[in-house]
Amino acid sequence: MIQPVVRSKRYRNVFLALSAFTGSYFFFDDGLPQLRAVVGDQAALAKDNSSHTYCLLSNEKCAIDGANIKLDRNIIRPMEAAKIQIEWPSLPSQAETLELTLEGEEMMMGVYRQKLIRQTGTNLYSGELVLPFCVSDEMTWQGKIAPPANSSQQPVYVSIRMIK
Incomplete structure (x- = not known):
C-alpha cells in the first residue's frame, strides 16, 4: 500500500503555505505584467474616447x-x-x-x-x-x-x- 506523503496536519499546512507562496510568485512574475498590459489598453481606449464631445x-x-x-x-x-x-x-x-x-x-x-x-x-x-x-x-x-x-x-x- 502506498503511504501518503503528508502524514500530519503540521506538514499539510506547511505544504499548503509553500504551494500558495509558489503560486503567488508565478502570478506576480508572469500574470501581473499581463494584467497591467490589459488595464493599460483599456486606459488607452478611454483616452481615445475623450476627444469626442x-x-x-x-x-x-x-x-x-x-x-x-x-x-x-x-x-x-x-x-x-x-x-x-x-x-x-x-x-x-x-x-x-x-x-x-x-x-x-x-x-x-x-x-x-x-x-x-x-x-x-x-x-x-x-x-x-x-x-x-x-x-x-x-x-x-x-x-x-x-x-x-x-x-x-x-x-x-x-x-x-x-x-x-
Whole structure:
C-alpha cells in the first residue's frame, strides 16, 4: 500500500503555505505584467474616447450633431427605470432602431447596451434605461448612441450622471 506523503496536519499546512507562496510568485512574475498590459489598453481606449464631445443628459433637450436627446428626469438612480428619447431627423426612414452603449467612467462595470426603438411615422426613438447598482454614491456613465451599421451617420456621444 502506498503511504501518503503528508502524514500530519503540521506538514499539510506547511505544504499548503509553500504551494500558495509558489503560486503567488508565478502570478506576480508572469500574470501581473499581463494584467497591467490589459488595464493599460483599456486606459488607452478611454483616452481615445475623450476627444469626442459628450452631451450630458437630463430632462432638458441636449442638441448634438443634429440630434436632440433627453431623459424623463434629471437624476438617474440605480435600478430605477428612466425613459430616454432621441429625435434624429437626419437618419434615413429605414433606421428602425438605434443602439445605446454605456460604460462606467469612474469604475468599470461592464458595457450596458440598450436598443432604442423608432416610434412609427416619426424621427423619435425611445427606450427604457435601467442602470445597474453601484457601490459608490455617484457615477458617470459615458457612451454613444449609434445608428445601424449601414448608415453613413456618425454616432452621438452621451454622458449620464447617476446618484444613489
